[in-house]
Amino acid sequence: MKITLTVNGEEFPLDVEPRRILADVLREDCGLTGTHLGCEHGVCGACTVLVDGEAVRACLMLAVQCDGGSVRTVEGLTGSDGEPSALQRAFSTEHALQCGFCTPGFLMVAAGALEADSTLADHPERVDHIVGSNICRCTGYEPIRRAIMRAAQEQQQATT
Template sequence: MQIALTANGRRFDLDVEARRTLADALRDDCGLTGTHLGCEHGVCGACTVLVDGTAVRSCLMFAVQCDGAQVRTVEGLAGEDGAAHPLQAAFSAEHALQCGFCTPGFLMLAAGALEADPGLAADPDRLRELLTSNLCRCTGYEPIRRAVIAAARAMTPRA
């Protein structure tokens, strides 16, 4: 099937099988390998990307479902000038990654959530609920939580 999607501001015209996942299309057809595949069952969250602003598990979504969609991957998180996104800077500062395999999924999950609801980080229960939807075997989640809170502060316009 012929589809066109925009990933990180760049249009991709793809010829994909109907059963091809978005994760595979992003990695293999678009060259966006920051989207990691872990469980391939939608459990771990390593493949999380934003589709039209909503966080999705790209291993569970078919590429054909994204025909005409705006997709944002971890490669599109940094600013146009290459400056780190506040989440990327906070993850580094708070040591919120160790092996780094889950990091792209956490970054995109948090980016989508904070863009939709900047006050999310101020609610410990809601933040914990959000972050427990992705799996990390290295950090114990506390540095990730601190990083999201720090990034939310950095992203909040000063009055």
């Protein structure tokens, strides 16, 4: 099937098999390897991307379901100048990554939440829910929680 995806602001006209998952198309056809495949069952969250602003598991979504839509991957978090986003800087500051395999998924689920909720800093229980939605085998989750809270607090301060 012929589809068009807008990925990180760039249009990709593609010809894909209807059964191909979004994660494979992003990695193999678009050359964006930041989206990781872990469990391939939608459990671990390593493949999380934003589709039309919503966090989705790219291992469970068919690429054809995104035809005409906007997809944002971890590569799309950096600014046009190549500088890391505030969220990426918070992950670095709080040492919220070790092996890094799960990091793109955590970054994307957090980015979606931060974009949708400007009051996230006032609701640590929401941050706990975000952190609990993905699996990490290295960090013990606390640094990830601190990083998301830091980014949420910085976002809130910037808007007040």
